[in-house]
Amino acid sequence: MSAPGTEVFGDARGGLLPAPSEVELGRRSYRRSRQRRSTWVALLSTLVFSTLLVVGTVSAPGWPRTQQSFLDPDVARRAFPLVLEGLWLNLRVLVVAAVCVLALGLAVALLRTVRGPVWAPVRFVMALYTDVFRGMPLIVLLYIIGFGVPGLRLQGVPTDKVVLGTTAIVLVYSAYVSEVFRAGIESVHPSQRAAARALGLTHRQTTRLVVLPQAVRNVTPPLLNDLVALQKDVGLISVLGAIDAVRQAQIVSANTGNFTPYIVAALLFVLLAVPTARLADWATARARRRQQAGSVL
Amino acid sequence: MSEQPGEFAHQPVLRVRNLVKTYPTAQGSTPVLRGIDLDVDEHQVVTLIGASGSGKSTLLRCVDLLEQVDDGQVWLDGQDITDPRVDADAVRRRIGVVFQAYNLFPHLSVLDNVTLAPRRVHGVPREQAEAQAMELLERIGLAARARAYPDQLSGGQAQRTAIVRALAVQPRLLLLDEVTSALDPELVGEVLALVREVAAGGMTIVMATHEMGFARSAADVVCFLEGGVLLEQGPPEQVLVDPQHERTRTFLRRVVEAGRL
Structure with missing residues (x-):
């Protein structure tokens, strides 16, 4: 194992370059000093900015009342365990919805690209599906499915609010995600398809073994972004009466006449989103690094 | 016909x-x-x-x-x-084809690029396909790069891999x-x-x-x-x-x- 740092100066054949020149050392020290300066400027500007924000809010004429109804520590303490309990339901819905959305979205995308005249109606139905469910406001669909479907009183159709709410969310998000997958499939260069077909792979083998793996890799960042959006939209099942984090907040709020429980729920949702958002950033950065290796800009 | x-x-x-x-x-x-x-x-x-x-x-x-x-x-x-x-x-x-821009599959290793068609199109078992591929790669001096991915190869290595990939199905x-x-x-x-x-x-x-x-x-x-x-x-x-x-x-x-x- 070489000493740390020596690798940097090793050339391709493993030999060592001579020590850096005066000029290079000067450049490095200048860059370091600029970097320190940037750090200080960033810290200072953050401090000034947040002070202004806090002072501006606190000095507002309605601040005492607002603080009372939105930031009451006693209400927050009472609400926290209940909201957390509700969040457990959101988490379970999220996991089920995410898995269903990925499967359904991918299936729709693939059915839209399938070839052959027999499949014409399938392609049409899939296009119609994405058009309808991408355009429909999620909350309207929640009402239609959550209240309309049980109203039919059909045998064997679930009436559970959570199941119906999850179904509505899956339907809307799958329409979005199928378009993401389709864009990914189309982003794979035609020469890849040509190379696979030239080897004798069939259309389906080409899609499965050559196009899809590359497509999925290309669309991982936007998919993670959709996951972040899904994470908070699972809170909308509360409009059907499912006792999730938002609904719990609503109940505590009604009992206390205070809005603080909503803030508690909001903070919990934000905390839940942070790891996924960082994961999405990381995946995006990695994808960019792959595409422009070695560039400084 | x-x-x-x-x-x-x-x-x-x-x-x-x-x-x-x-x-x-x-x-x-x-x-x-x-x-x-x-x-x-x-x-x-x-x-x-x-x-x-x-x-x-x-x-x-x-x-x-x-x-x-x-x-x-x-x-x-x-x-x-x-x-x-x-x-x-x-x-x-x-028919085997080799393209100007190599068209290797970037998500597959050199070995998997070469064995894809023998395995999936001609139904050769994995061990046998890999043994044959390694033999071909050996002959062109790329056996050591079998686990590398196409973007880690030089242009010449990539194109030689593409030629071997086309030959692997004995066209x-x-x-x-x-x-x-x-x-x-x-x-x-x-x-x-x-x-x-x-x-x-x-x-x-x-x-x-x-x-x-x-x-x-x-x-x-x-x-x-x-x-x-x-x-x-x-x-x-x-x-x-x-x-x-x-x-x-x-x-x-x-x-x-x-x-x-």
């Missing part, structure tokens, strides 16, 4: 008659191939030369059924492969589409050396190329294309040294001026 026209003493591996291909454009359609006739016998190396846009690549793509022809016929071992009732996938299985015919055009000059030699070796092994090859020196030394037949027409064909010493056609002379003069011959 229609038979080949006329009686021949032998059957060429590839026979092309009156091949026409047009591409749609905003103004209508542009003819790219205007009636090509070509025979390629077993073990022959045929090179296609001509300026960019003369139709060399299109001819190769039509032969591999990557393009639908607009007229004329192509026979592979006596079978008319331009017949729409022919299973195009089955035809492509008998009847190998089509090489300007396989050295994307390479740095110092990497061209290693790829041409491999093509030479493959040719010496008896492979039937049709190769579009700008490497006149290689065409002269390695080809059995040189074909000069211009504007979608096969203007002149014959042994390299004739076409490249004493061309009959004025346009061939002009083309070769330009190549010489560019220092490529």
Whole structure:
């Protein structure tokens, strides 16, 4: 194992370059000093900015009342365990919805690209599906499915609010995600398809073994972004009466006449989103690094 | 399936008659191939030369059924492969293609690139396919890079991998589409050396190329294309040294001026 740092100066054949020149050392020290300066400027500007924000809010004429109804520590303490309990339901819905959305979205995308005249109606139905469910406001669909479907009183159709709410969310998000997958499939260069077909792979083998793996890799960042959006939209099942984090907040709020429980729920949702958002950033950065290796800009 | 026209003493591996291909454009359609006739016998190396846009690549793509022809016929071992009732996938299985830009699969390792078709198309078990692939990679000195991914290879290594990938299914015919055009000059030699070796092994090859020196030394037949027409064909010493056609002379003069011959 070489000493740390020596690798940097090793050339391709493993030999060592001579020590850096005066000029290079000067450049490095200048860059370091600029970097320190940037750090200080960033810290200072953050401090000034947040002070202004806090002072501006606190000095507002309605601040005492607002603080009372939105930031009451006693209400927050009472609400926290209940909201957390509700969040457990959101988490379970999220996991089920995410898995269903990925499967359904991918299936729709693939059915839209399938070839052959027999499949014409399938392609049409899939296009119609994405058009309808991408355009429909999620909350309207929640009402239609959550209240309309049980109203039919059909045998064997679930009436559970959570199941119906999850179904509505899956339907809307799958329409979005199928378009993401389709864009990914189309982003794979035609020469890849040509190379696979030239080897004798069939259309389906080409899609499965050559196009899809590359497509999925290309669309991982936007998919993670959709996951972040899904994470908070699972809170909308509360409009059907499912006792999730938002609904719990609503109940505590009604009992206390205070809005603080909503803030508690909001903070919990934000905390839940942070790891996924960082994961999405990381995946995006990695994808960019792959595409422009070695560039400084 | 229609038979080949006329009686021949032998059957060429590839026979092309009156091949026409047009591409749609905003103004209508542009003819790219205007009636090509070509025979390629077993073990022959045929090179296609001509300026960019003369139709060399299109001819190769039509032969591999990557393009639908607009007229004329192509026979592979006596079978008319331009017949729409022919299973195009089955035809492509008998033809190997190497592209100018390598077209390796970036998500697969070198080894997986080479074994993909043997395993998935020809049903060779994994161990056997990998053993055969390693043997081929060994021969071109890339066995140590078997687990590397295509973007970690040099252009020459990538193109040699692409050639091995095409050979792994033991094709009847190998089509090489300007396989050295994307390479740095110092990497061209290693790829041409491999093509030479493959040719010496008896492979039937049709190769579009700008490497006149290689065409002269390695080809059995040189074909000069211009504007979608096969203007002149014959042994390299004739076409490249004493061309009959004025346009061939002009083309070769330009190549010489560019220092490529």
